[in-house]
């Protein structure tokens with residue numbers, strides 16, 4: 574009981590702090606801004622350096638009512654959402670896993686997923702470092718759950734399926750999606766791939782239908798698949814009874 578309570582609090586705090594760091598990655602990596610220079614966070618609108626008290630996850634956003642203290646520009650609501658989502662997913666991972674290795678590997682899965690979701694939706698790119706975090710987490714997961722060989726087979730099959738779709742669809746899917754699904758495959762057994770692909774496709778279709786109806790998209794429009802892939806794989810892990 575005490576153990577669960579302490580683990581839950583630690584997970585949430587750790588999730589909030591890391592989520593705040595993921596916001597820095599999400600902003601800086603696609604813009605090729607160094608992670609160490611400038612060292613302190615700054616307002617994207619006025620460039621003013623932020624105090625530590627402007628940087629407390631979620632709380633600062635609420636206290637500042639979503640505006641910069643210096644120039645009054647609106648702060649994107651994506652910041653507190655990333656922090657809150659990371660904290661909630663870290664807590665879920667802590668509650669559903671039975672050992673620390675599995676918990677950490679799920680934290681890595683969700684971390685990569687959050688970073689990829691936001692960057693993919695904003696820029697249509699899947700950053701390599703987030704795919705690497707996912708792959709490392711996948712190996713850890715396979716090792717902790719003693720199915721390394723089967724996980725490797727899933728990764729190869731997953732990568733292969735998406736490589737074929739990538740080659741056939743030409744414009745619809747980026748190579749980042751192919752690499753990402755390969756990395757995600759490490760979390761699955763071969764049989765789970767069916768669920769993962771099914772739920773990823775269904776959610777992607779639901780997402781694109783309104784765009785097609787408003788004629789904002791056609792068959793050649795690029796779709797950010799990253800968010801649907803992580804969603805599909807997360808559902809497959811649950812449905813497959815892996816946790």
Ligand SMILES: [Zn+2]
Nearest residue numbers: 616619641644
């Ligand atoms: Zn400002």
